[in-house]
Amino acid sequence: MRHRVYVEGIALWAPLLPGWELAREILRSERTPTANPAPRPAPTLLAPTERRRAPDTVAIALEVATRACELAQRDPASMCSVFASTHGDLAVTDSMCDTLAKTPALVSPIKFHNSVHNAAAGYWTIGVGCEQPYTAVSAWQHTFAAGLLEALTQTVVQQDPVLYVAYDIAARGPLGTMATSTGLLGAALVLAPGPTSASMVQLDWCARPAAAAGPSRASAANGALVAGNAMSDCLPLFEALAQCGPRDLSLLAAPQLELQLELRPA
Amino acid sequence: MTPLTVTAWTATSAAGAGRGELLAALRTRTSGLRPNDFGPAPLTTWIGRVAGVEDCVLPAALQRWECRNNRLAWLGLQADGFLTQAAAARDRYGADRVALVVGTSTSSIGASEEAYARLDSQGQFPVDLQRPVVHTPHSLGDFLQHALGLTGFALTVATACSSSAKVFAQAERLIAAGIADAAIVGGVDSLCGSVLFGFNSLELISRDKCRPFDPERRGINIGEAAGFALLEKRGDGPRLIGFGESSDAHHMSSPHPQGRGARAALEAALERASLPASAVGYINLHGTSSQKNDEIEARVVAQLFPEATHASSTKGWTGHTLGAAGILEAVITLLALETGLLPGTLNTESLDGDCGPQIRLGNADSAVDYALSNSFGFGGSNCVLAFGARHTH
Numbered sequence: 001m002r003h004r005v006y007v008e009g010i011a012l013w014a015p016l017l018p019g020w021e022l023a024r025e026i027l028r029s030e031r032t033p034t035a036n037p038a039p040r041p042a043p044t045l046l047a048p049t050e051r052r053r054a055p056d057t058v059a060i061a062l063e064v065a066t067r068a069c070e071l072a073q074r075d076p077a078s079m080c081s082v083f084a085s086t087h088g089d090l091a092v093t094d095s096m097c098d099t100l101a102k103t104p105a106l107v108s109p110i111k112f113h114n115s116v117h118n119a120a121a122g123y124w125t126i127g128v129g130c131e132q133p134y135t136a137v138s139a140w141q142h143t144f145a146a147g148l149l150e151a152l153t154q155t156v157v158q159q160d161p162v163l164y165v166a167y168d169i170a171a172r173g174p175l176g177t178m179a180t181s182t183g184l185l186g187a188a189l190v191l192a193p194g195p196t197s198a199s200m201v202q203l204d205w206c207a208r209p210a211a212a213a214g215p216s217r218a219s220a221a222n223g224a225l226v227a228g229n230a231m232s233d234c235l236p237l238f239e240a241l242a243q244c245g246p247r248d249l250s251l252l253a254a255p256q257l258e259l260q261l262e263l264r265p266a
Numbered sequence: 267m268t269p270l271t272v273t274a275w276t277a278t279s280a281a282g283a284g285r286g287e288l289l290a291a292l293r294t295r296t297s298g299l300r301p302n303d304f305g306p307a308p309l310t311t312w313i314g315r316v317a318g319v320e321d322c323v324l325p326a327a328l329q330r331w332e333c334r335n336n337r338l339a340w341l342g343l344q345a346d347g348f349l350t351q352a353a354a355a356r357d358r359y360g361a362d363r364v365a366l367v368v369g370t371s372t373s374s375i376g377a378s379e380e381a382y383a384r385l386d387s388q389g390q391f392p393v394d395l396q397r398p399v400v401h402t403p404h405s406l407g408d409f410l411q412h413a414l415g416l417t418g419f420a421l422t423v424a425t426a427c428s429s430s431a432k433v434f435a436q437a438e439r440l441i442a443a444g445i446a447d448a449a450i451v452g453g454v455d456s457l458c459g460s461v462l463f464g465f466n467s468l469e470l471i472s473r474d475k476c477r478p479f480d481p482e483r484r485g486i487n488i489g490e491a492a493g494f495a496l497l498e499k500r501g502d503g504p505r506l507i508g509f510g511e512s513s514d515a516h517h518m519s520s521p522h523p524q525g526r527g528a529r530a531a532l533e534a535a536l537e538r539a540s541l542p543a544s545a546v547g548y549i550n551l552h553g554t555s556s557q558k559n560d561e562i563e564a565r566v567v568a569q570l571f572p573e574a575t576h577a578s579s580t581k582g583w584t585g586h587t588l589g590a591a592g593i594l595e596a597v598i599t600l601l602a603l604e605t606g607l608l609p610g611t612l613n614t615e616s617l618d619g620d621c622g623p624q625i626r627l628g629n630a631d632s633a634v635d636y637a638l639s640n641s642f643g644f645g646g647s648n649c650v651l652a653f654g655a656r657h658t659h
Contacts, residue, residue, distance in 0.1 A: 003443065077515075087402050087403065093378065096464075097375075097378050097382040098382055100460065101382040101385075104305075104307060104459055105463065105466070107463040107464055107466070111467075112460075112463075112464035112468065113519060115460065115464065116371065117371075117425075117426075118424060118426055118643075118644070119518070121647075122644075122646055123518070125513040125514075125646060126514075126516065126518070128515075131514070131515050131526065131527060131530060132513060133432075133511030133512055133513055133648075135423055135432055135647075136423070136424050136425050136645075137421050137422065137424070138403040138407075138421075138422045139404050139407065139422065140399065140404035140408055143404070146419070147421075149445070150421065150436065153439050153440055153443045153445060154439060156443055157439040157443050174381065174385055174390060174391055175381075175382075177390060177391060177396075178378075178396065178398045178401040179401050180398075207419065207445050253419065254411070254417070254418065254420045256362065256418075257417070257419055
């Protein structure tokens, strides 16, 4: 079964791709990437006292979620959302495991709040006052496309716009040898069931058994900008969105399941 | 929504392995809670620990996923012949057409905790735990996909205590969109330091047996469980007729003071099921025995439902099984529809003043047509499931 949705909002943030406006030009090879990695975006949705101690997952997720909604000119409080992260907050998990191994009674309540996989989604709905449902998901190496498939499914079944947010951060400590991820990477889309004045891309999609050809890849130069991050599989789609032209893509949503996408300018 | 039939379903918790043992525990009001004996320095509390998890051995082909959470998942699959029924569904529809959507709060984080407790002299993970798949949240979904021989959509949902309730909603959407023809949903959460000491840091752990809705309640008991359900468009069995999801938009670990999110999820479930509140015979409450949850949930239930609705918390039997609570309590709700056993509330001596006549301490035997299961979680994520008895087809 094929379905159609429209992309209304796009956001991307990585230290070498800090924000969609710049990222779009860099991914189109119209601008040279900056030599200096950008500092972590400030989670301005949070109270000033909470901004500095917010974990990286929350900072990156809130940044791209906010920017995608702005571009779509949609009220963030009005949308269901899907938050996807391969590993969750690896830094908080490292710290929790370390404390549990040494002094378990000293686990901090803030760390525990931040350790749950739905922390970023929870802070997002609190920050924007959104009473619509969210979900928080993971599918290991296939998290980006699996989460996108859930967001696409919600959009067509519920016939309402959906915010999709995907992110991963750098691993720390001994856990980093098993759950490998470096840098920060956040990506977000606002998907709508029908065309509006904000539509940027028409997206036809279906899920089907994976073809032997394998998933689409970003160009080597673009791929290198986010290499090492567990969410780097988002890049082929964002490269295609940056290039604006018609483009067919295949992403792996499970080891043997392909999410096939046809992008056309709206 | 178009109802889905629950053609196979099972749960394994401290209250027993499979539906038969669970039903017997509910009927005889036998709690599965025991004094906390988990880990090297156990907190003073009670826990819902599943018997036999330590002795369970995964088949050789599944050793890569070895850890407490996946062993509990494997135990859960054996109960009630679920593994056999899942295999039959896979053969009937095709391995790529049965979606797998499972919930957990902490997945196999226990394996990561153990690795940190046993780091080698170079600060590296011990060799037996150098298996990346057990140190990531999708450990559960990946294990189950291989254990069940499925090749289609597979996702792990982690929205804390609502996780394995939300999987029913997601399965309904996947089937409606034609991504799958049937779905295996469920959830598994196991005892680990993160949740015991994490909830302890929030001062939410009770030193004594939990007492949902009791004015003297002092917090929750953590439990572990595994449960699964097979959802199909056709077949014989009780039916999933609705669901409601919402967010509190209030606080990470405290519910909205007026219960706005809980109420919105209940109303959405009733609306999707085209069901008046007066038709609901039984509600399995979230009823964690925390001060705030029980106070707010009791008030919302009193506002929305008639006196005749029998509502109860079964946490006194099983403890709060967190990411597995949704599926465990969905199974208890399905048992109520199938057998007419409406559980009461265990360990609770009297009911808090916020409780209306709906919340019952004693069990009842009464055939009901429609029932709900509430799951309200950390991070303000709420989900209510609505089920109909098989004769309501």
